[in-house]
Amino acid sequence: MNVIERYWAVIEARDWPGLAGLLTTDVVYELPQTRERIRGRERYLRFNAEYPGDWHLTVERTHVDTGGGASWTAFTVGDETVPALTFFRLDGAALIARITDFWPEPYDPPPGREHLVERY
Amino acid sequence: MNVIERYWAVIEARDWPGLAGLLTTDVVYELPQTRERIRGRERYLRFNAEYPGDWHLTVERTHVDTGGGASWTAFTVGDETVPALTFFRLDGAALIARITDFWPEPYDPPPGREHLVERY
Numbered sequence: 001m002n003v004i005e006r007y008w009a010v011i012e013a014r015d016w017p018g019l020a021g022l023l024t025t026d027v028v029y030e031l032p033q034t035r036e037r038i039r040g041r042e043r044y045l046r047f048n049a050e051y052p053g054d055w056h057l058t059v060e061r062t063h064v065d066t067g068g069g070a071s072w073t074a075f076t077v078g079d080e081t082v083p084a085l086t087f088f089r090l091d092g093a094a095l096i097a098r099i100t101d102f103w104p105e106p107y108d109p110p111p112g113r114e115h116l117v118e119r120y
Numbered sequence: 121m122n123v124i125e126r127y128w129a130v131i132e133a134r135d136w137p138g139l140a141g142l143l144t145t146d147v148v149y150e151l152p153q154t155r156e157r158i159r160g161r162e163r164y165l166r167f168n169a170e171y172p173g174d175w176h177l178t179v180e181r182t183h184v185d186t187g188g189g190a191s192w193t194a195f196t197v198g199d200e201t202v203p204a205l206t207f208f209r210l211d212g213a214a215l216i217a218r219i220t221d222f223w224p225e226p227y228d229p230p231p232g233r234e235h236l237v238e239r240y
Contacts, residue, residue, distance in 0.1 A: 070183045118158075119155050
């Protein structure tokens with residue numbers, strides 16, 4: 001397992017001490033869509049522990065190289081499944097120092113490209 | 121430059137022969153938010169060449185490992201800049217075989233976490 005796979009495994013397991021062990025003490029978590037930022041491991045652990053709903057996740061893709069990585073996960077709550085895209089920066093000890101989450105929503109396709117696309 | 125950096129450089133340059141040289145002939149492009157799919161290099165080149173607007177892009181992050189990678193780019197049209205998250209699968213010759221694009225939109229933060237977050 002790479003560090004991003006471990007990150008998602010401990011979150012799915014609600015293993016908060018395990019999550020703490022993957023993060024720098026001054027980790028920064030950002031949500032560019034809402035322009036929310038959480039500073040520090042303690043607050044970020046609490047954000048995860050307090051997150052409402054009986055959510056479960058599966059990992060679709062992870063890619064890790066020097067300095068960071070990205071993942072595509074699928075979050076399910078009840079009958080609904082939504083994708084999450086996450087970018088990570090790692091420090092020199094391969095601890096997660098920065099996390100940026102995106103939660104894209106469905107939208108209607110714009111007109112003008114029907115001659116090229118199929119729907120699935 | 122890794123293959124994803126080359127991909128974005130030729131797209132920004134509108135270098136369609138250069139883009140063709142990075143793709144498998146049967147490349148598949150998908151937009152999960154609209155459930156649109158484009159099959160094949162010729163159609164995908166046309167989709168890019170026909171894409172409306174005087175858009176420009178900058179690359180925020182790329183991460184590439186064996187078999188694929190991911191990028192976070194920022195697309196600007198006029199005064200508006202929006203993020204795009206893209207996942208890639210590579211074939212054995214490091215050509216791009218599959219592209220999945222996400223275009224997340226701003227949304228209002230849900231209540232209940234104001235004690236943990238700051239806005240930026």
